[in-house]
Amino acid sequence: DFLGALDEVKPLFGAAEEELGERIEGGIINFSTYIDDILEEGRLYINQVRKPDNSTPILSVALHGPPGSGKTALAAKMAIDSGFPFIKLVSPENMVGFSEMQKVQQLDKTFRDAYKSPLSVIVIDNIEMLVDWVPIGPRFSNTVLVALKVLLKKKPEKKGRRLLILATTTERTVLQQLDLFSKFDAEIAVPNVNTQAELANVLQHSGAFSDRDLQRAIGEIQEITGDTRIGVGVERVLKGIQTAKQDSDLPGRFARVMSNQISANRSLQA
Amino acid sequence: DFLGALDEVKPLFGAAEEELGERIEGGIINFSTYIDDILEEGRLYINQVRKPDNSTPILSVALHGPPGSGKTALAAKMAIDSGFPFIKLVSPENMVGFSEMQKVQQLDKTFRDAYKSPLSVIVIDNIEMLVDWVPIGPRFSNTVLVALKVLLKKKPEKKGRRLLILATTTERTVLQQLDLFSKFDAEIAVPNVNTQAELANVLQHSGAFSDRDLQRAIGEIQEITGDTRIGVGVERVLKGIQTAKQDSDLPGRFARVMSNQISANRSLQA
Amino acid sequence: DFLGALDEVKPLFGAAEEELGERIEGGIINFSTYIDDILEEGRLYINQVRKPDNSTPILSVALHGPPGSGKTALAAKMAIDSGFPFIKLVSPENMVGFSEMQKVQQLDKTFRDAYKSPLSVIVIDNIEMLVDWVPIGPRFSNTVLVALKVLLKKKPEKKGRRLLILATTTERTVLQQLDLFSKFDAEIAVPNVNTQAELANVLQHSGAFSDRDLQRAIGEIQEITGDTRIGVGVERVLKGIQTAKQDSDLPGRFARVMSNQISANRSLQA
Amino acid sequence: DFLGALDEVKPLFGAAEEELGERIEGGIINFSTYIDDILEEGRLYINQVRKPDNSTPILSVALHGPPGSGKTALAAKMAIDSGFPFIKLVSPENMVGFSEMQKVQQLDKTFRDAYKSPLSVIVIDNIEMLVDWVPIGPRFSNTVLVALKVLLKKKPEKKGRRLLILATTTERTVLQQLDLFSKFDAEIAVPNVNTQAELANVLQHSGAFSDRDLQRAIGEIQEITGDTRIGVGVERVLKGIQTAKQDSDLPGRFARVMSNQISANRSLQA
Amino acid sequence: DFLGALDEVKPLFGAAEEELGERIEGGIINFSTYIDDILEEGRLYINQVRKPDNSTPILSVALHGPPGSGKTALAAKMAIDSGFPFIKLVSPENMVGFSEMQKVQQLDKTFRDAYKSPLSVIVIDNIEMLVDWVPIGPRFSNTVLVALKVLLKKKPEKKGRRLLILATTTERTVLQQLDLFSKFDAEIAVPNVNTQAELANVLQHSGAFSDRDLQRAIGEIQEITGDTRIGVGVERVLKGIQTAKQDSDLPGRFARVMSNQISANRSLQA
Amino acid sequence: DFLGALDEVKPLFGAAEEELGERIEGGIINFSTYIDDILEEGRLYINQVRKPDNSTPILSVALHGPPGSGKTALAAKMAIDSGFPFIKLVSPENMVGFSEMQKVQQLDKTFRDAYKSPLSVIVIDNIEMLVDWVPIGPRFSNTVLVALKVLLKKKPEKKGRRLLILATTTERTVLQQLDLFSKFDAEIAVPNVNTQAELANVLQHSGAFSDRDLQRAIGEIQEITGDTRIGVGVERVLKGIQTAKQDSDLPGRFARVMSNQISANRSLQA
Ligand SMILES: Nc1ncnc2c1ncn2[C@@H]1O[C@H](COP(=O)(O)OP(=O)(O)OP(=O)(O)O)[C@@H](O)[C@H]1O
Ligand SMILES: Nc1ncnc2c1ncn2[C@@H]1O[C@H](COP(=O)(O)OP(=O)(O)OP(=O)(O)O)[C@@H](O)[C@H]1O
Ligand SMILES: Nc1ncnc2c1ncn2[C@@H]1O[C@H](COP(=O)(O)OP(=O)(O)OP(=O)(O)O)[C@@H](O)[C@H]1O
Ligand SMILES: Nc1ncnc2c1ncn2[C@@H]1O[C@H](COP(=O)(O)OP(=O)(O)OP(=O)(O)O)[C@@H](O)[C@H]1O
Ligand SMILES: Nc1ncnc2c1ncn2[C@@H]1O[C@H](COP(=O)(O)OP(=O)(O)OP(=O)(O)O)[C@@H](O)[C@H]1O
Ligand SMILES: Nc1ncnc2c1ncn2[C@@H]1O[C@H](COP(=O)(O)OP(=O)(O)OP(=O)(O)O)[C@@H](O)[C@H]1O
Ligand SMILES: [Mg+2]
Ligand SMILES: [Mg+2]
Ligand SMILES: [Mg+2]
Ligand SMILES: [Mg+2]
Ligand SMILES: [Mg+2]
Numbered sequence A, B, C, D, E, F: 001d002f003l004g005a006l007d008e009v010k011p012l013f014g015a016a017e018e019e020l021g022e023r024i025e026g027g028i029i030n031f032s033t034y035i036d037d038i039l040e041e042g043r044l045y046i047n048q049v050r051k052p053d054n055s056t057p058i059l060s061v062a063l064h065g066p067p068g069s070g071k072t073a074l075a076a077k078m079a080i081d082s083g084f085p086f087i088k089l090v091s092p093e094n095m096v097g098f099s100e101m102q103k104v105q106q107l108d109k110t111f112r113d114a115y116k117s118p119l120s121v122i123v124i125d126n127i128e129m130l131v132d133w134v135p136i137g138p139r140f141s142n143t144v145l146v147a148l149k150v151l152l153k154k155k156p157e158k159k160g161r162r163l164l165i166l167a168t169t170t171e172r173t174v175l176q177q178l179d180l181f182s183k184f185d186a187e188i189a190v191p192n193v194n195t196q197a198e199l200a201n202v203l204q205h206s207g208a209f210s211d212r213d214l215q216r217a218i219g220e221i222q223e224i225t226g227d228t229r230i231g232v233g234v235e236r237v238l239k240g241i242q243t244a245k246q247d248s249d250l251p252g253r254f255a256r257v258m259s260n261q262i263s264a265n266r267s268l269q270a
């Protein structure tokens, strides 16, 4: 039978019970007011779906932004804070080695399961990787893509079932080119750590920097890059702090690591 | 046998008995005189097929327009209002996970079934998705495409059988490039909500806006976008109203949501 | 065995006994002197093949022209008027769902059957669709293409067998690019309804227009399009007449329908 | 076993015993001194291979020229006139429906058979079609191409075996792009009927034209095309004579048919 | 079962027990201060992973540089010097003839094995060859690529397990285009032997050159290339020394061999 | 089992025991000092590998040059003159009809066999054909390419085993684009017969030309081509001598044949 093989499909890399909770273990730092705005907008969509008049049985939101900017963490936070009875993460991590058809089946199963609950959230992580997208060629899985297009628009067959879909991606333009982006009802942009003030917030929160080290680190970054703009994802900032902690010269090493990152990002944009 | 597998082909995502009626549950708002003109033109084609002299045994009409502009709803309305004994929706939603050959078989079966009735309407929804079309590459299913080309031109073998085909698409240009568009006998353009007056009609009909809120919302949209033109599908307008209803500042939130949409649409066109 | 599967190959869409006669049921209207010239040229080729001295055992003619201009009807007329004992239509309609190899086998069988008769005509309809040609890509079936190239040049093995091949296509340039066109011995261009006088001939023949309505319709077309040229296939003219008949304002509706068509054709050419 | 399936491979379109003799049934007309030169050059290569000192165990010659210029007829003539004990035609006609591997096996078998004889000629007809070459894409069979490259260079394993390969093609440039042309030891260009004098030779030889008709036909061609150059393959000239014979106005019809051909050829070159 | 076939997958070219130690058998020459800096940076990352607070459970570093510059040797040195209990080399050498899925399974197995140890290093050698990347086309294995992307980001499921990944590549730009480079936490550039002083260090260390021969060799290189820059990988320098040793004129031959190499590298960059 | 099928893989075109000796049957003519230099350089590499200190366990040399310039003959000469106990030719001739995997297995087997001997030479002939490279597309076998890349760099697992690889190719640029060329340790350019003096050497050596005929032939070539440069591979020169010997006018025919060749080569380069 067409769905028969499904139960035997096991993720190749470890177990499937990835918990959304793990994604926000370190807590969310409000290093900028944008973080609050994003979470606020998330609450709005959750309430729209929650509304008992059933006017919005399905709603899909795309969180897009640069690598390591916190997209997955923020989507996980929204999902968990919703308090909806069904919450599920769909991630390429759990589908490595799947055929295209197995991915479609996994997606189908997740959506069916969601529609068994009155209120559900599905987080689709790295949606461009789910369709195996690679910039060279470009290549991607048409089968998975078409399935996603349909699932994002397909209303629940049973009345009273309501679903919020949160998808993350670093590749907004790609989704547009794949004609997938237009299937979303809303989009939320997740920004990098962009200003010196925002960077200072993260450093302070880490507890690793004295005030003087913090000033020196930021000052040296400006000197090396010749610019006050940062433009680095929060993940790299946090990892950079850890690397710097191994060095006797904490602020100096941090400044060098960050500056390299800033330059690399810039040359990618040029 | 060549057709043997057909009966076992079941749609992967839920049941196949999608009803056309569901597509017009919310009713059609006549927010512009174009809506009336479109339905009037639909009646003309229905009558041409209905004519007992058999001069037009098969007629195909392509409804094209931007996403969420109401193409499917209008095609569903025409089909239901025809009163023809056989009415059927062919939709990619019910064919996810089908192979190309299974799609062709499903199409073939639908057309055969239609020709068992003296008067029939087939609505082919999102015809560009039915051929798995993706703008990158571009890619599409040649097998399904060729089958559609033939089916749109193939006269019923039995005398006295007559068929109207209504197809919807967001991708008129693509159908032209695929040499599929020229197989249609007629085309109907379905427009966005384009003017402030049209938008006001939709808002008024929703019952969610007081007259003052309505004025404020439209005024703020003009302020933010710097333009009196709207250019958004009716679906987004209706969903935007629902989102705004979650906010304490209804007209303000609506204006922001709409303005984002208007800008996004514009940047796509640029 | 290599040919074993052939007998089991059944066309997916209905029976294979498509009759050439059906294609000229409505009769041929001599709306222009070109129609006579074409039929005359057809007679010439038929006689060249008929000639008992066997100097031309195989002759192939490509009828090319815009969609709905009458290519198939004219080829059918030539074939039937030849009085040759073996007449056969090869059409993509009867090969939907065939694999490339099944198509080649079907072609092979038709040519073998033809060579069992002393004098034969094979009409190959929409030859560009037979090779699954699609402008995007572009794509096509190389296997079928190569088989056609060989069949168009391959002389009968048995002496005294003679064959005329009439092929139709909307895609002369494509056939040239596929290096298929050069395999034909001759070509015949089938034109659109191009002048107001030709259009008047068709309208008069339909019996649906009074003289005044005819003048008004043509006048309005000129007004709307700003041009005296028509450039529409006879098929669309005939279908347009049927649509207009559903409207209370026959000439007005006809003028609008035709003008749309004229503009669409023009924009395609630009 | 790897070669096991070979014996069961039967050509799809009729028997394989195509005779080279059939290709020169109508005789070779020496319409130009080039024809003599070509046959003379052929004799030279035949003698080089025939030479008992075994200095040239394998020699390959490519005959290239426009469609219908007589390449196959001239290669057949050379092969037959050589008097070599083994003469074989390899033609795409006898390989329609073959897989790539079956073609390679057929080629292999032919070359093995040839090496069983002390002196052999293999004529490979339409070598670009043998590799399934199509200008769009472009596409071709890499497997067959590589096999041909090897076979053209592979010396007989057994001493005293000698082989001449004559290949025909309309696509010299293509063979160069496929890096197949450089594998040939020599090339011979086969020309069209190019001048009025050459055309007159062919017409005279046909016996269908009186001197006056001949003058009139050539004069009218010059008038219609505005040019004294002809540039048409001898095959088309001969077929054109047959078509014209069906018309009451022999020279007039011939002039029109030829002029069309001349224009078509010219527009292809432009 | 999905992983069942894995144990039977044996590398086609020899045994899999390639030892990292073999890669640094000849010892590392500190021909430039860069070599020290690189090894120092390696120690930093090793300590970051070693840190008991588990703040960096997974860290990935890309070593990139020209062919034969010492990437694999330096990665091997870092891995061995770490003293981590689990050290493993993943190399295309051991996967020739593997299917894409077998490669993914091999990768998966290595990472699982690594996560059985508290502290692990995996060296992925020539990562661009692991994805079968070829510049023409370009082509690569999407399946392996997606698996690598996931593995570089996937945190260990079990707490307290920590992993350092060292990958080598000559194709930094390619990895960027494949969107694989952004998955790495850090990058280290490995340089060529670039200056005359660096070259002299290598020559001296080899013990093959007297001081005068060394001067002469370097002088002649400058004369031939017209430049003081070298720009050759240390591997080619070492092999060049061996070649030169076969010649009676050691410095002369060495100068010629190096100069050829220098010119070849330059023309590649131009 | 993975290697099981190997023994059954038999070359399609004749036996595999192609002897390297056959490639130099006619002897090497030292028509230029380059020939000596090439053989001398070959001896150097052979000695480097032969050296008992095991400093160069594997060495690969690419011989590249125009078609028929003598690459295979020179590689065969080097291999045979080395006196190494294991000498093997790997040639596309013996792999026609092999699948990609079968080619990889054959390569693997040859290298394993080589490593059973202390000193080995493998000649890989026409390496660009081994990877099925075709300029159109371009196309090639990625599987074979990756296997070659690995084999060229993979050191013997057993100590004391040493291997020299000599590869020939007409396509140096292609190998660079495939990133295969950089895997070679050294390259040797094999030139055409380029000057009149070099051509005279070959003619004299053939014994077919009197001094006067030789002068006349070279003089006429210069007259026809308007140039003193020759630029033709030695193979074509030798074959041209044989062709000319069939003609009563030996020098005249030779001059014409050579001039055609010279022009053809030039137009290829333009
Ligand atoms: N605002 C934040 N405050 C503190 N930590 C954060 C914040 N956002 C993200 N992080 C942390 O940074 C790391 C990376 O975040 P996350 O994975 O959500 O980013 P991402 O944008 O999804 O990255 P990717 O592009 O790789 O998918 C995680 O460890 C996460 O917990
Ligand atoms: N004129 C209208 N008045 C009121 N509601 C409408 C109107 N047209 C469409 N709708 C509603 O808007 C929503 C979207 O309409 P519909 O699905 O027909 O649009 P569409 O153009 O087919 O969209 P898509 O491009 O996604 O296929 C539906 O809920 C439908 O009922
Ligand atoms: N000269 C004519 N007079 C009257 N009717 C005609 C004439 N030519 C064609 N028709 C009618 O027009 C319709 C379309 O003609 P036909 O199918 O031959 O056109 P076509 O050029 O083959 O179209 P297509 O491009 O779709 O293959 C048919 O119903 C046919 O009977
Ligand atoms: N010189 C000639 N004199 C008379 N008839 C000729 C001559 N050359 C060719 N023909 C005849 O013309 C016809 C076509 O010739 P042939 O098939 O050899 O041409 P071709 O160049 O091989 O064509 P194609 O490009 O289609 O392969 C044949 O009937 C052949 O007998
Ligand atoms: N700094 C060094 N000092 C001495 N020998 C070195 C040094 N670096 C590398 N080598 C030696 O040079 C040879 C090539 O080095 P290695 O394989 O590490 O280079 P690579 O950059 O990985 O090359 P590839 O680009 O081919 O992968 C090895 O034999 C290695 O031992
Ligand atoms: N220097 C030489 N002197 C005499 N004969 C030679 C010389 N070089 C090559 N030949 C002869 O020329 C012929 C072609 O040489 P060979 O096959 O080695 O050339 P190649 O460069 O390998 O050609 P290809 O590009 O086709 O592989 C052979 O018969 C060979 O014996
Ligand atoms: Mg994420
Ligand atoms: Mg719709
Ligand atoms: Mg037709
Ligand atoms: Mg021919
Ligand atoms: Mg390396």
Ligand SMILES: [Mg+2]
Binding pocket: F071, F072, F073, F125, F126, F168
């Ligand atoms: Mg060679």
